[in-house]
Amino acid sequence: MKLSYLKALNRALGDELAADERVFLMGEDIRVAASNLTAGLHARFGDDRVLDTPLSEQAFTNFATGAALAGLRPVIEFQIPSLLFLVFEQIANQAHKFSLMTGGQCRVPVTYVVPGSGSRTGWAGQHSDHPYSLFAHVGVKTVVPATPADAYGLLVSAIRDDDPVVVFAPAAALGVRDDLDFASLAPVPLGVGRVARAGSDVTVVALGHLVHEAVAVAEELAGQVSVEVFDPRTVYPFDWNGLGASLAKTRRLVVIDDSNRSCGFAGEVIAGAVERFRLDAPPRRITRPDGAVLPFALALDRVVQPSRQDLLSVLLEVVA
């Protein structure tokens, strides 16, 4: 059967709620499932397990930390990625730091899920960021699944992890469907990447929806350039061994990253790769522009994001 990425996330939440009494969901409008992420879960699990919150992001994010300290395993849904700016303190400076600051006296197993990160087309400046690099920078475990199977498996692992984990589900990936049956769904460990498409001339590192774009470009270039697409799945921790194995074959690297350029994910992957591995050509990156804010008008929204055309021309330059 065809399983969509969004349905896979929903399935993961339902399975974990059923498997572990300590798991509960909280967020805005989650009982009626305004984003569809939590569809059906309130009817199945009730008020105690699926908790609608007031618009009080800072307090309910810390509330989740307190509930975690008391032995529960909260999962928070944030409907838009920019809300993470509002609760960056509560995640990066509170939840993330408790384990070390207390000398290991406690754990904070909270999962933060954003079903609709990046541009949703027409949602403009304050709803279209993709801020995974911020969390990776401070060392919060950060996940960006690309496929329905990974959406399920990585969310399950995030919920079972005893540390805070942020799961970014890119808006452009939510509708991706794969032929899967539910029995094949399984946890996917954090920090282990995968080769989404094998190749031998150049490695493209891509995350989330851009994995599908990169595979499409690789198919387009087949016969001309042999492109390997590496999907790290988690931004932090990053699978350097997996990337190393790919670069040992291709010795060329391109990173496509739907976030801003400075201090971003693409720059980090390139820096890490040149420190560790031998490359035959200067690595390249395709990102949003430095300091970008997504404009509203459709053509402007599109031009700020990395495109297939950008990737195709950069790939041809790197192998030339």
Added chain:
Amino acid sequence: MTPDSAGLYRTVRLIRRFEERSIEFVRSGEIVGGIHPYIGQEAIAAGVCAALAPTDQITSTHRGHGHVLAKGADPSRMLAELMGRSTGLNSGRGGSMHAADFSVGVLGANAIVGAAGSIATGAAWAARRQGRDTVVATFFGDGAMNEGMLLEAFNLASLWNAPVVFVCENNGYATTMPVAGAVAGSIPARARAFGMPAFTIDGQDPELVLAAASTAVRRARSGGGPTFLECLTYRFDAHHTFEHRVRLNYRSDDELADGRSRDPLEIQGARLASSVVAAIDAEVEAVLDKAAAFALESPHPSVEGALDYLYAMRLP
């Protein structure tokens, strides 16, 4: 005098002397980075923690030594934590502003003003959901009353009937900002607006604090929801020991003398026979002599372990 009088005096005396000795250790360089002294405010920690059961919990602030000690943390390990030793409550990873002892219900001191109120609310709600009758008291200053996050926590706690006691230690200043220049309207009225009972009490008298806190704790434990206590107090010393060096000038000598004239140590000591006071003073001194020796003799953490405890589940 109540049956708790001697116990309350002991706690006030323990916090007072712990802090005075800590200030000496800041000056001698044994405590690096300084501390935020609680001197003058001890009646609040003593009274509130005396109203709590051992299984109840607290969250604390950057000015947290008093709360942590009053809840029952070992003074030796607390002082070792302030000195960054591996025997400290947090293995030397937290220091003065993050002291935590989960074994006695201290969920941690928190250095972000207003942050812990929502953590306490979540912990209290979760305990109730798991069928435990835990009450959580959360301490914060008057400065936190302007943090939106704390006001959001009042709303969640009241809305969801969380067994929380919100304890506002109104010492008149947020660092150097006087409360009159910072808080519009009234502090307890802000709490009442969220549907919880709020009381203003004399925060210099340990027995009055204990009485008010006991009522609040009973209410929370019996399912009545949160209560707000505004405790009027005065900080005798600096905002931070660094202030001694920069010589900030924001309080007049008259005001300081007036504030210090209502000393919780004297108020509570006057309720006891002088022989009882002398015995407690001697006992506290012995405890702190032992704490100082323990802390000074304790090893510094090994630098190889600087990032130990960062993740509960290690990175691959």
